[in-house]
Amino acid sequence: MNKENHLLPANEQDRLRALTKYYILNTLSEAEFDRITELAYIICKTPISLITWSMSKGSGSS
Incomplete structure (x- = not known):
């Protein structure tokens, strides 16, 4: 197991x-x-209130 992988949720690939x-x-x-952010x-x-979508390194986000 990669040192960083232990920090990822089990469903990380599904999320991506x-x-x-x-x-x-x-x-x-x-x-x-x-x-949604206004309600929050x-x-x-x-x-301030934000929604952030994040992709992991090398996953193809641009």
Whole structure:
């Protein structure tokens, strides 16, 4: 096992496939996601709220 792999969830490959399948990486702002972050901002009373989609190194994100 790679030293870094122990930090990854068991379903990491499924997660990466889903991110690729739904074409949500490197896209413009979408009202649905903006609404989710707005609700998080209101509920948590924080100065900022973000949704971040991340791919692992070498997984083909651009």
